[in-house]
Amino acid sequence: MAPVRTIVTFGAGPGIGNHVSAEFASHGFNHVILLARNEQRLSNQDAPFVFKASPNVKLDTLPLDLSDTPSIPGVLKKIDDLTQGEDLEVVFFNAARIKPSGVLDVSIEEIEEDFKRADETRTINVSLYIIAQWAIPRLQQLKKTNSSSKPSLLVTNSFLPRVPIPQLLSLSLAKAGQRNMMHAFNLAFGESGVHAGLINVGGVVAPESKNLNPKNIAKRAFAFFEAGEGLDVDINE
DSSP: OOOOEEEEEESOSTTHHHHHHHHHHTTTOOEEEEEESOHHHIIIIIHHHHHHHOTTOEEEEEEOOTTOGGGHHHHHHHHHHHTTTSEEEEEEEOOOOOOOOOTTTSOHHHHHHHTTSTTHHIIIIIHHHHHHHHHHHHHHHHHHHOTTOOOEEEEEEESTTTSOOGGGHHHHHHHHHHHHHHHHHHHHHGGGTOEEEEEEEOSOOOTTOSSSSHHHHHHHHHHHHHHTOOSEEEEOO
16 A cells, blocks of 8 residues: 655645645645634645645644644644654644834834744744644655655745845844744754755745746645755745
Protein backbone atom coordinates (compact mmCIF):
# COMPACT_ATOMS: atom_id res chain seq x y z
CA MET A 1 0.00 0.00 0.00
CA ALA A 2 1.30 3.44 -0.95
CA PRO A 3 2.12 5.72 1.99
CA VAL A 4 -0.31 8.46 2.96
CA ARG A 5 1.45 11.75 2.24
CA THR A 6 0.12 14.57 4.38
CA ILE A 7 0.33 18.35 4.21
CA VAL A 8 -0.87 20.49 7.10
CA THR A 9 -1.70 24.11 6.26
CA PHE A 10 -1.78 26.65 9.09
CA GLY A 11 -3.58 29.66 7.68
CA ALA A 12 -5.93 28.23 5.08
CA GLY A 13 -8.17 30.62 3.23
CA PRO A 14 -8.80 32.30 -0.10
CA GLY A 15 -5.54 33.01 -1.86
CA ILE A 16 -2.22 31.40 -1.02
CA GLY A 17 -3.36 28.96 1.69
CA ASN A 18 -6.01 27.18 -0.35
CA HIS A 19 -4.08 27.25 -3.62
CA VAL A 20 -0.91 25.77 -2.12
CA SER A 21 -2.95 23.05 -0.39
CA ALA A 22 -4.74 22.25 -3.66
CA GLU A 23 -1.49 22.22 -5.60
CA PHE A 24 0.06 19.65 -3.26
CA ALA A 25 -3.14 17.57 -3.36
CA SER A 26 -2.98 17.53 -7.16
CA HIS A 27 0.60 16.19 -6.96
CA GLY A 28 -0.02 13.12 -4.87
CA PHE A 29 -0.56 14.42 -1.36
CA ASN A 30 -3.58 12.37 -0.36
CA HIS A 31 -4.30 13.86 3.08
CA VAL A 32 -4.74 17.60 3.55
CA ILE A 33 -5.42 19.23 6.92
CA LEU A 34 -6.57 22.84 6.82
CA LEU A 35 -6.49 25.12 9.84
CA ALA A 36 -7.84 28.65 10.19
CA ARG A 37 -9.84 30.79 12.60
CA ASN A 38 -13.02 30.82 10.53
CA GLU A 39 -14.62 27.40 11.01
CA GLN A 40 -17.55 28.18 8.71
CA ARG A 41 -15.27 29.24 5.87
CA LEU A 42 -13.12 26.14 6.36
CA SER A 43 -16.15 23.93 5.76
CA ASN A 44 -17.97 25.98 3.12
CA GLN A 45 -15.12 27.42 1.04
CA ASP A 46 -11.66 26.11 1.85
CA ALA A 47 -12.39 22.37 1.87
CA PRO A 48 -14.51 22.45 -1.34
CA PHE A 49 -11.73 24.38 -3.10
CA VAL A 50 -9.18 21.63 -2.33
CA PHE A 51 -11.66 18.87 -3.18
CA LYS A 52 -12.15 20.44 -6.60
CA ALA A 53 -8.43 20.03 -7.32
CA SER A 54 -8.33 16.44 -6.05
CA PRO A 55 -11.73 14.82 -5.42
CA ASN A 56 -10.24 11.70 -3.81
CA VAL A 57 -8.14 13.49 -1.23
CA LYS A 58 -8.70 12.84 2.45
CA LEU A 59 -9.42 16.22 3.97
CA ASP A 60 -9.78 17.42 7.54
CA THR A 61 -10.41 20.91 8.90
CA LEU A 62 -9.62 22.23 12.35
CA PRO A 63 -10.36 25.67 13.77
CA LEU A 64 -7.32 27.42 15.20
CA ASP A 65 -6.64 31.02 16.18
CA LEU A 66 -2.85 31.28 16.05
CA SER A 67 -2.93 34.34 18.30
CA ASP A 68 -4.32 32.12 21.06
CA THR A 69 -1.00 30.41 21.68
CA PRO A 70 -2.12 28.36 24.73
CA SER A 71 -4.63 26.58 22.49
CA ILE A 72 -2.05 25.47 19.90
CA PRO A 73 -0.69 22.34 21.68
CA GLY A 74 -4.19 20.89 22.00
CA VAL A 75 -4.79 21.37 18.28
CA LEU A 76 -1.42 19.79 17.46
CA LYS A 77 -2.48 16.76 19.49
CA LYS A 78 -5.59 16.52 17.30
CA ILE A 79 -3.35 16.56 14.21
CA ASP A 80 -1.27 13.76 15.72
CA ASP A 81 -4.45 11.74 16.16
CA LEU A 82 -5.54 12.45 12.57
CA THR A 83 -2.17 11.45 11.09
CA GLN A 84 -1.32 8.26 12.97
CA GLY A 85 0.58 5.93 10.64
CA GLU A 86 0.90 8.59 7.95
CA ASP A 87 3.87 10.40 6.45
CA LEU A 88 3.48 13.97 7.65
CA GLU A 89 5.71 15.40 4.97
CA VAL A 90 4.89 19.10 4.70
CA VAL A 91 3.93 21.70 7.29
CA PHE A 92 2.92 24.93 5.56
CA PHE A 93 2.70 28.04 7.74
CA ASN A 94 0.78 30.84 6.06
CA ALA A 95 -0.23 33.45 8.62
CA ALA A 96 -0.01 37.23 8.86
CA ARG A 97 -2.07 40.19 9.98
CA ILE A 98 -1.49 43.28 7.85
CA LYS A 99 -2.12 46.59 9.59
CA PRO A 100 -0.95 49.64 7.60
CA SER A 101 0.07 52.77 9.48
CA GLY A 102 2.42 55.74 9.20
CA VAL A 103 5.99 54.77 10.02
CA LEU A 104 6.11 57.17 12.99
CA ASP A 105 2.42 56.92 13.81
CA VAL A 106 2.63 53.59 15.63
CA SER A 107 2.40 54.12 19.37
CA ILE A 108 5.14 52.85 21.65
CA GLU A 109 2.51 50.81 23.45
CA GLU A 110 1.49 49.12 20.19
CA ILE A 111 5.07 48.23 19.28
CA GLU A 112 5.61 46.86 22.78
CA GLU A 113 2.43 44.86 22.41
CA ASP A 114 3.63 43.68 18.99
CA PHE A 115 6.49 41.93 20.75
CA LYS A 116 4.46 40.60 23.66
CA ARG A 117 0.85 39.90 22.82
CA ALA A 118 -1.53 38.52 20.19
CA ASP A 119 -0.49 40.53 17.16
CA GLU A 120 1.82 40.26 14.16
CA THR A 121 4.93 39.25 16.08
CA ARG A 122 3.23 36.83 18.45
CA THR A 123 1.09 35.29 15.74
CA ILE A 124 3.90 34.98 13.22
CA ASN A 125 6.82 34.13 15.48
CA VAL A 126 5.65 32.57 18.74
CA SER A 127 3.07 30.35 17.05
CA LEU A 128 5.60 29.38 14.35
CA TYR A 129 8.07 28.40 17.06
CA ILE A 130 5.49 26.26 18.88
CA ILE A 131 4.56 24.53 15.64
CA ALA A 132 8.22 24.00 14.71
CA GLN A 133 8.91 22.36 18.10
CA TRP A 134 6.15 19.88 17.28
CA ALA A 135 6.79 19.44 13.55
CA ILE A 136 10.55 19.20 13.17
CA PRO A 137 11.05 16.00 15.22
CA ARG A 138 8.27 14.35 13.18
CA LEU A 139 9.84 15.52 9.94
CA GLN A 140 13.26 14.24 11.05
CA GLN A 141 11.77 10.86 11.93
CA LEU A 142 10.07 10.64 8.54
CA LYS A 143 13.41 11.14 6.78
CA LYS A 144 14.89 8.30 8.82
CA THR A 145 12.09 5.89 7.92
CA ASN A 146 11.51 7.04 4.33
CA SER A 147 14.66 8.28 2.66
CA SER A 148 12.81 9.25 -0.52
CA SER A 149 10.54 11.68 1.34
CA LYS A 150 11.09 15.43 1.36
CA PRO A 151 10.07 16.56 4.86
CA SER A 152 9.58 20.31 4.79
CA LEU A 153 8.57 23.22 6.98
CA LEU A 154 7.57 25.93 4.51
CA VAL A 155 6.58 29.45 5.51
CA THR A 156 5.06 32.33 3.57
CA ASN A 157 7.22 35.41 4.02
CA SER A 158 7.83 38.58 2.02
CA PHE A 159 10.48 41.06 0.93
CA LEU A 160 9.86 43.14 4.06
CA PRO A 161 12.92 41.85 5.98
CA ARG A 162 15.12 43.21 3.18
CA VAL A 163 12.99 46.11 1.93
CA PRO A 164 10.74 47.31 4.78
CA ILE A 165 7.66 49.35 3.94
CA PRO A 166 7.27 52.32 6.31
CA GLN A 167 3.50 51.89 6.51
CA LEU A 168 3.98 48.25 7.52
CA LEU A 169 6.62 48.79 10.19
CA SER A 170 5.19 46.33 12.68
CA LEU A 171 4.73 43.60 10.09
CA SER A 172 8.24 44.28 8.76
CA LEU A 173 9.67 43.70 12.25
CA ALA A 174 7.70 40.48 12.59
CA LYS A 175 8.67 39.15 9.17
CA ALA A 176 12.34 39.90 9.84
CA GLY A 177 12.14 37.85 13.03
CA GLN A 178 10.42 35.04 11.17
CA ARG A 179 13.13 35.00 8.50
CA ASN A 180 15.84 34.85 11.15
CA MET A 181 14.10 31.94 12.88
CA MET A 182 13.71 29.97 9.66
CA HIS A 183 17.33 30.62 8.73
CA ALA A 184 18.34 29.16 12.08
CA PHE A 185 16.13 26.11 11.48
CA ASN A 186 17.65 25.67 8.03
CA LEU A 187 21.16 25.69 9.47
CA ALA A 188 20.30 23.48 12.44
CA PHE A 189 18.21 20.79 10.76
CA GLY A 190 19.17 20.77 7.10
CA GLU A 191 21.71 17.98 7.58
CA SER A 192 19.01 15.78 9.12
CA GLY A 193 17.00 16.05 5.91
CA VAL A 194 14.44 18.66 6.94
CA HIS A 195 13.97 21.53 4.50
CA ALA A 196 13.10 24.75 6.32
CA GLY A 197 12.23 27.25 3.63
CA LEU A 198 10.64 30.63 3.02
CA ILE A 199 8.32 31.52 0.15
CA ASN A 200 8.86 35.25 -0.26
CA VAL A 201 5.90 37.00 -1.88
CA GLY A 202 6.99 40.43 -3.07
CA GLY A 203 3.77 42.36 -3.37
CA VAL A 204 0.00 42.27 -3.28
CA VAL A 205 -1.49 38.90 -4.21
CA ALA A 206 -4.26 39.24 -6.79
CA PRO A 207 -5.87 36.86 -9.30
CA GLU A 208 -5.17 39.27 -12.17
CA SER A 209 -1.47 39.64 -11.34
CA LYS A 210 0.95 38.05 -13.81
CA ASN A 211 3.20 36.46 -11.19
CA LEU A 212 1.63 37.30 -7.84
CA ASN A 213 -1.56 35.37 -8.47
CA PRO A 214 -2.33 32.54 -6.03
CA LYS A 215 -2.10 29.81 -8.67
CA ASN A 216 1.40 30.81 -9.76
CA ILE A 217 2.56 31.21 -6.16
CA ALA A 218 1.28 27.70 -5.43
CA LYS A 219 3.14 26.27 -8.42
CA ARG A 220 6.35 27.99 -7.36
CA ALA A 221 5.87 26.74 -3.80
CA PHE A 222 5.53 23.15 -5.00
CA ALA A 223 8.61 23.48 -7.23
CA PHE A 224 10.53 24.83 -4.22
CA PHE A 225 9.39 21.83 -2.20
CA GLU A 226 10.39 19.46 -5.00
CA ALA A 227 13.88 20.99 -5.18
CA GLY A 228 14.20 20.32 -1.45
CA GLU A 229 16.93 22.84 -0.77
CA GLY A 230 17.66 26.52 -0.26
CA LEU A 231 16.50 28.97 2.38
CA ASP A 232 14.04 30.79 0.18
CA VAL A 233 12.43 31.44 -3.16
CA ASP A 234 11.44 34.93 -4.32
CA ILE A 235 8.22 35.58 -6.22
CA ASN A 236 7.57 39.10 -7.50
CA GLU A 237 6.36 41.00 -10.51
